[in-house]
Amino acid sequence: MRQPMSRFLRPRFSAWLLVLPLFLFSAATFVVPIVMMLARSVQDPELSRAFPQTAAALALWDGRDLPPASSIDTFIAELRDARGTEGLSFAANRLNSEISGFRSMLLRTARSLPRDRQDDPVAALARIDARWGERSTWAAMRRASGPFTDGFLLAALDRQRNDDGAVVRVAEERAVFVTVLLRTLWISTLVTVFCLLLGYPVAYLLASMPGRIANPLLVLVLIPFWTSVLVRTTAWVVLLQRDGMVNGLLQRLGLIEQPLTLIYNRTGVLIAMVHVLLPLMVLPLYSVMKGIGRAPMLAAMSLGARPFEAFLRVYLPQSVAGIGAGCLLVFISALGYYVTPELAGGGGDQMISYFIAFYTNRTTNWGLAGALSLILLVVTGLLYVAYARLSRGPRAPA
Template identity: 80%
Template sequence: MSSSGWTISRSLPSASTPGQPDRDGLQPRKEPVVRRTLPQLSNWLLVLPLFLFSAGIFVAPIALMLLRSVQDPELAAAFPRTAAELARWDGQDLPRPEAMSTFITELRGVRGTDRISFAANRLNADISGFRSMLLRTARMLPQADGGDAAETLRRIDARWGERSTWTAMRRASGPVTDYFLLAALDLQRDDDGAVAAVPAERAVFVGVFLRTLWVSILVTGFCLLLGYPLAYLLASLPARYANPLLVLVLIPFWTSVLVRTTAWIVLLQRDGLVNGLLRRIGLIEQPLTLIYNRTGVLIAMVHVLLPLMILPLYSVMKGIGRAPMLAAMSLGARPFEAFLRVYLPQSRAGIGAGCLLVFISALGYYVTPELIGGGGDQMISYFIAFYTNRTTNWGLAGALSLILLLATGLLYIAYARLSRATGPAR
């Protein structure tokens, strides 16, 4: 009995409380506690190198670039005491004579250095001609102090006697500024500090943002019109036919964007293959202008981004199959009606994902509009590259990038909320 009782008490769960002996006087066996701390820690250690690589190569440079959109250190680095004096200036009339004397002293100290060049570039972005005025003033300053500082500056250039010159310097005193963000929206602060629109001849970026949005919408629409039937065909065909066609869709991913864009230059030029074919079959008499305009940009961008539309649609349609359509037609629905009321709602997820991928990719496109588009077809990415590489105006480039990033983020949030609101198709 004792032996069988021992076996039963070890095999059946005990009714006694934890830590107390059971009815036979035996201590219940404690279940081992599964500790997952070490496996979880090992998982984190495995992804840590990838995380550090992504943070160092992608996240940190982008964050620093965006941070430049609100930083304004150039003038304060060259004229720190002048920046402090201008920060105390009330903005009425002209700064105090002490501020002008301080400016002359610091201007002599930075003459011929890189700091004055950086400060001059920053001020010239605010007022055209400021760079030449500042550098010429530094060259023509007398070696010794003497006389009235304001009069000394006015003798070199009369613009030193204007309030707008000093308010521009105060706006650039930093260390934080909204100048670049306002400039990216064709806005500025006037001499009184109020936000106002820039002159019409300087208003550029709002039109470029609208052009970028419009081109992206058109490219997304054309990709949807071309990609939906092709994805439906791929999902409907047997595997032995669909797989080779899917490989043809994937081929553009294996080719450089630059190579594909250059190929379109050859195809779309006046004596290219497209114009030659159209003339040979008698559709046109004179060559069409298909390059260095909006038409060429749309054709090349649709070709490059079309796989991003087809693949999400194909993955969704492959899961739908033909059974819903056949069931709807067996119940009396016409083929087109069955497609609109049964198949199309079920493919809504693929349409949303494909449109989102194509639209976001088109917003930041640079190579294709640069090579195939004309002067009026450049998108916002061209200006970001221009201010980054050519004029080294990283503040304005960061501001344009930040606005583009915010627009993309808002678009994604709107898409996510719309997807949750509509819910799955039924």
């Protein structure tokens, strides 16, 4: 009995050993960095590292009036010790995301602190900056005292906690991320619809042709994959300019009198993204249609159905799997696009990936960048789950 079992397990174990290096490489270069980035959306260590005793004291503060004088004394002592350190700079950046101008106030206070201990620490700080006498200043420090927070996730949804700890909507001029997320979903939806409308006839034509003709044409569909996204987007920027080839051709044909604004707006983004992502729609459709063949259509027409009716009732339902796979690929790919909207769009066409890159590279606010990434990942996961459930179809009755 052991002999057959060992013969069964040995090939499976060998197969796992073969894929183990690839699995470890993927985990080290892909999974672990993503998990670390997403973890930053709930981590908040900056202030507690620079002012550990102050963070512990503020955690015990009831939030009414001002913190006790002993807590403020502790803060002053730790601020003196942190003066000129890297930790103070990180804490100042973190607090600046709570209240605009907090960074300059904290650094100025660190430079201007008196050397001797003061009988009234609040008054000593207020002489440097009057905002130290406001409850909102200390409430912001308590929200940032970590080591974990929901502040970044709330900010990514245009929400925040007020001085009393309640979740409220941010000011109207700061409410941008929900609008950006909806814009990202809308642009991705439009790109998916256009890719389906353009890709379905192409895939149908390729699947209906003999292999000696379809294969060279399929290579033409794959040619865009041989060029980087940056090059393809830059080419569209050149073509769609007011004095570019597209406007010039339309004017020569007499279709327009004045050049159209086709770039640095939503139109340019859609054209460039559809061109880049169209092969991702054609390939799944082609693979499914190739398996359908022409026999079902011919059989339906031989039974009296008109060609269009035969297509709607026989061919189209069988190609739904390819439609779903192509739409999922295009939509999920479009959600994370950064280069194309950045180059071909205007300020009102930037998608959520632009803000993730902005907070990662320019402001080094990794917490907010991680929160936006997490929201994008959740949306993508929900779409995949919805597609997986819909693709199963109705269950057969027991």
